[in-house]
Structures are given as C-alpha cells and as structure tokens.
Amino acid sequence: GENVEQHPSTLSVQEGDSAVIKCTYSDSASNYFPWYKQELGKRPQLIIDIRSNVGEKKDQRIAVTLNKTAKHFSLHITETQPEDSAVYFCAAVTNAGKSTFGDGTTLTVKP
Amino acid sequence: DAGITQSPRHKVTETGTPVTLRCHQTENHRYMYWYRQDPGHGLRLIHYSYGVKDTDKGEVSDGYSVSRSKTEDFLLTLESATSSQTSVYFCAALSPGRASTDTQYFGPGTRLTVL
Secondary structure, rough: OEEEEEOOOEEEEEEOOOEEEEEEEEEOOEEEEEEEEEEOOOOOEEEEEEEEOEEEEEEOOEEEEEEOOOOOOEEEEOOOOOHOEEEEEEEEEEEOOEEEEOOOOOEEEEE | OOOEEEEEEEEOOOOOOOEEEEEOOHHHHHHEEEEEEEEEEEEEEEEEEEEEEEEEEEOOOOOOOEEEEEEEEEEEEOOOOOOOHHHEEEEEEEEOOOOOOOOOEOOEEEEEEEO
C-alpha cells in the first residue's frame, strides 16, 4: 500500500520567515496531493492541493511543488504569521479515491 | 463545512461493548471515509466507501466494520470496543471530479473513550 513520509515533525520559525514541509510517497497510482491545516481541537481544513499533471501551485503566501519522478512534494509558507501556527498534514490520494496521510508537522511561529 | 455531521460527538464506553458512530452528509458525495487520529500518527484510514454498499479496507481496519446503505450515511461499528480504540474519529467525504478539486471535507470528529 501507499506510504507517505512527512518531515520535519516539528518546525519552529520566527515571524516573517519562511517554512518548508516535505513529503514523499511510494505509490505511483497517487495523483492528487492535498495539504491540510489542523488547529487544536478542530477538523483538518484544506489549504492547498496539487494534481500530478502540475509541478507547482501558489495561493498568496502558500505554495506547493510536486516532483513526480522523485515522488515528493513540498509545502512552502512565506512571510509566516503567528496564526499560521498549527499542525500541517500532507496526503496522497490514488485515482481509486484511497488516501494516505503523513504523520503531521507541528509548526510554531514565534512573534 | 460541506454539510458533514457526526454523531455522537463524544462517547465514553466500556471494554467489550459495541459502539456505532454515524456520519451524515448532505452534498451527495460519492466517496466517504473513516479515519482515526492519535497523537504522533496523524490520520489513519480505517475504511472507505466508493458508493452505496461498496466499501474497502484502510490501513487500520482490524476491529472495525462499516456499512453504507444510502449515499448520505456511513456507519462505523466497533463490534467489541477495546482500550486501544480510544481515539478521535473523523469522517470525510469527497466527490472526484466535482468542482475544481477532489477536496476531502471532514466532519467535526467524535471523541471516543473506551474504559
């Protein structure tokens, strides 16, 4: 089955700096890669996603890159703010709808 | 949040008792999922459904069963609850190809404690 590895498990940055979270996947049938933000006690919320036919996607301060050959994808947050502090999850979804999540990254943005 | 509700939201039960969690969606999503979330493990897929009466196992399906008799409802059953099944359970739903993404929308979660 699919295996998704996410690094780092914790990340602390100063406000205004950039943050990068990386994920690798194993199943070449995965073709959709969403990223979720989860605040304490709340449900995961989609923040950005990318399909396998696209190499990069950007939405304001958030961007995702995908390297299909190497089977890895990354989340980039620029100009971080304290409200970006949360747990971030990557996921890989196959064309059959089966999804596998990484173990999460706890991001702390220090003011 | 895409009309996905879960019931109950909190439950405390005893080891060996059966438990059923319900997920209800109002957006006619084709796929539905059950995950459990434990510290250090992220979200792990228990079972998912790709249509009425069509289900498949996820990575942590042992001890759980599911049923989907109609599009809007996806039930998760613990036949005989164990303490290792204490967790937060999330339901999710998506419709491949609908709108511009295949976004999984999550329910609010159910906190289950097995004593």
